[in-house]
Amino acid sequence: xxxxxxxxxxxxxxxxxxxxxxxxxxxxxxxxxxxxxxxxxxxxxxxxxxxxxxxxxxxxxxxxxxxxxxxxxxxxxxxxxxxxxxxxxxxxxxxxxxxxxxxxxxxxxxxxxxxxxxxxxxxxxxxxxxxxxxxxxxxxxxxxxxxxxxxxxxxxxxxxxxxxxxxxxxxxxxxxxxxxxxxxxxxxxxxxxxxxxxxxxxxxxxxxxxxxxxxxxxxxxxxxxxxxxxxxxxxxxxxxxxxxxxxxxxxxxxxxxxxxxxxxxxxxxxxxxxxxxxxxxxxxxxxxxxxxxxxxxxxxxxxxxxxxxxxxxxxxxxxxxxxxxxxxxxxxxxxxxxxxxxxxx
Amino acid sequence: xxxxxxxxxxxxxxxxxxxxxxxxxxxxxxxxxxxxxxxxxxxxxxxxxxxxxxxxxxxxxxxxxxxxxxxxxxxxxxxxxxxxxxxxxxxxxxxxxxxxxxxxxxxxxxxxxxxxxxxxxxxxxxxxxxxxxxxxxxxxxxxxxxxxxxxxxxxxxxxxxxxxxxxxxxxxxxxxxxxxxxxxxxxxxxxxxxxxxxxxxxxxxxxxxxxxxxxxxxxxxxxxxxxxxxxxxxxxxxxxxxxxxxxxxxxxxxxxxxxx
Numbered sequence: 001x002x003x004x005x006x007x008x009x010x011x012x013x014x015x016x017x018x019x020x021x022x023x024x025x026x027x028x029x030x031x032x033x034x035x036x037x038x039x040x041x042x043x044x045x046x047x048x049x050x051x052x053x054x055x056x057x058x059x060x061x062x063x064x065x066x067x068x069x070x071x072x073x074x075x076x077x078x079x080x081x082x083x084x085x086x087x088x089x090x091x092x093x094x095x096x097x098x099x100x101x102x103x104x105x106x107x108x109x110x111x112x113x114x115x116x117x118x119x120x121x122x123x124x125x126x127x128x129x130x131x132x133x134x135x136x137x138x139x140x141x142x143x144x145x146x147x148x149x150x151x152x153x154x155x156x157x158x159x160x161x162x163x164x165x166x167x168x169x170x171x172x173x174x175x176x177x178x179x180x181x182x183x184x185x186x187x188x189x190x191x192x193x194x195x196x197x198x199x200x201x202x203x204x205x206x207x208x209x210x211x212x213x214x215x216x217x218x219x220x221x222x223x224x225x226x227x228x229x230x231x232x233x234x235x236x237x238x239x240x241x242x243x244x245x246x247x248x249x250x251x252x253x254x255x256x257x258x259x260x261x262x263x264x265x266x267x268x269x270x271x272x273x274x275x276x277x278x279x280x281x282x283x284x285x286x287x288x289x290x291x292x293x294x295x296x297x298x299x300x301x302x303x304x305x306x307x308x309x310x311x312x313x314x315x316x317x318x319x320x321x322x323x324x325x326x327x328x329x330x331x332x333x334x335x336x337x338x339x340x341x342x343x344x345x
Numbered sequence: 346x347x348x349x350x351x352x353x354x355x356x357x358x359x360x361x362x363x364x365x366x367x368x369x370x371x372x373x374x375x376x377x378x379x380x381x382x383x384x385x386x387x388x389x390x391x392x393x394x395x396x397x398x399x400x401x402x403x404x405x406x407x408x409x410x411x412x413x414x415x416x417x418x419x420x421x422x423x424x425x426x427x428x429x430x431x432x433x434x435x436x437x438x439x440x441x442x443x444x445x446x447x448x449x450x451x452x453x454x455x456x457x458x459x460x461x462x463x464x465x466x467x468x469x470x471x472x473x474x475x476x477x478x479x480x481x482x483x484x485x486x487x488x489x490x491x492x493x494x495x496x497x498x499x500x501x502x503x504x505x506x507x508x509x510x511x512x513x514x515x516x517x518x519x520x521x522x523x524x525x526x527x528x529x530x531x532x533x534x535x536x537x538x539x540x541x542x543x544x545x546x547x548x549x550x551x552x553x554x555x556x557x558x559x560x561x562x563x564x565x566x567x568x569x570x571x572x573x574x575x576x577x578x579x580x581x582x583x584x585x586x587x588x589x590x591x592x593x594x595x596x597x598x599x600x601x602x603x604x605x
Binding site for chain 2: 009010014069071072073076096097098100101103104105107108109111112113114115116117129132133134135136137138139140141142143144145146147148184185186187188189190191198199200201204249266267268270273274275281282291292293296299300302303304305306316317318319320321322323324325329330333334336337338341342
């Protein structure tokens with residue numbers, strides 16, 4: 001049996017969960033086996049129903065108040081119990097902050113191998129030969145767990161297609177009753193309620209780099225006298241323009257390490273080897289020269305657009321479309337042009 | 346407060362990677378302390394400065410990894426230990442977490458164990474949580490801020506950086522905390538620190554020393570390492586008489602190519 005863990009937040013499944021389910025369906029077909037989806041949480045039956053529509057032959061539901069918030073310890077214990085009772089040759093997770101941790105801890109409980117963040121695989125009989133990036137995608141490695149079971153894998157968001165949703169499902173939802181230990185941690189709540197589009201899920205990302213501060217014609221307000229503060233203020237005007245373009249496209253906002261290190265924008269927006277590794281359909285790099293650490297984090301984007309003043313910037317080597325120009329001139333015009341085209345439908 | 350920080354030696358992130366004879370090669374790029382671990386060391390040192398106690402840096406790696414530990418000492422760690430044994434040469438995260446957990450158990454019982462969020466070479470990002478699981482302690486992963494630490498009540502509250510925002514979580518000590526970059530600004534080693542580190546004798550612990558002379562086979566093997574296909578990207582430079590013309594043409598091309 002192939003078990004697919006469905007990650008969710010705030011009552012909604014993370015889209016990459018369905019991609020993992022799609023991988024599970026193909027693996028089950030190859031090994032003449034079946035796919036069960038596992039949903040843990042509190043009041044998550046609707047997510048279980050959706051998992052049926054995405055093709056699970058059975059959904060295992062563990063619905064407990066204690067599982068309201070993701071906490072790694074009880075979640076690991078629950079998945080381990082399900083695997084032990086149901087038996088699974090393969091356990092799949094989507095790569096998210098939560099399920100990467102969960103998969104790692106599950107591997108310890110079951111003393112088996114974990115291949116995190118796979119981007120490809122092939123079947124060798126019942127054995128999954130995975131491909132996953134190392135050195136932030138500068139290289140790829142094949143990785144195999146030959147002898148131990150289950151094989152635990154997490155699938156990189158957007159590396160695999162999502163299965164078609166079919167409302168006419170014949171699958172069933174089964175509630176499981178588990179005894180779980182008291183959790184070791186308590187979730188107090190969430191800050192940063194402002195939730196833009198998540199970088200790793202985004203179809204389109206608009207990113208800014210050092211170039212966002214490079215507009216000497218902008219005059220900072222007189223109360224900002226510190227040179228560094230003035231630079232940050234200028235960069236924020238640049239990111240404002242990037243934000244407007246992102247808004248028109250329904251895109252997430254990213255940034256280079258240089259922009260984050262200079263204090264222009266929070267670390268949560270950083271794309272690259274020491275930030276987030278992303279794989280959108282479209283990546284628009286504005287004022288980003290393309291240091292190797294940055295390229296490692298976005299090179300698998302389907303289409304890259306580079307807007308940069310320096311025609312020799314390395315980012316142009318990776319880009320499908322390039323504009324040699326100032327982002328302060330180009331980005332607002334691009335926003336206007338796209339807004340016009342998109343509103344015409 | 347007894348604090349442990351687990352570190353790894355990795356390649357510099359600026360290294361260009363190629364494949365030579367089927368193996369990863371990085372030319373003469375330097376081996377460095379894993380960049381994420383600098384933040385873990387800094388947080389360990391900040392905690393010690395606020396609460397008193399001592400910081401021990403623990404590393405699993407080959408002989409060369411001594412340099413990473415010297416860096417940790419130069420930054421201000423009090424002690425450093427290298428777990429080094431041929432048995433760990435092909436370690437996967439399952440084996441690494443086992444060795445580190447066993448090493449931690451050989452030390453004076455710590456209150457806090459810090460990790461960087463991931464190693465920039467293997468990129469698994471699970472060793473911290475796996476060590477927590479082996480020790481049976483709370484795993485506080487992807488921590489961007491420690492908002493409260495109460496040594497006498499033995500509690501900690503942190504902010505975790507998730508895709509959806511910051512989750513505020515509290516737990517009891519001892520705990521394993523994996524940190525992200527936003528948490529602090531790592532210090533540079535002081536001149537005195539570098540001198541002290543250069544003279545330091547770093548103890549080696551073998552697999553037997555940490556009680557792991559039995560079954561420590563990794564679960565995973567790596568049959569092939571290869572370079573990603575270079576996309577045949579020919580950059581089409583969009584030109585025009587003014588920014589509006591250029592932007593208009595770019596928008597048109599994006600639609601034509603069905604990118605949007």
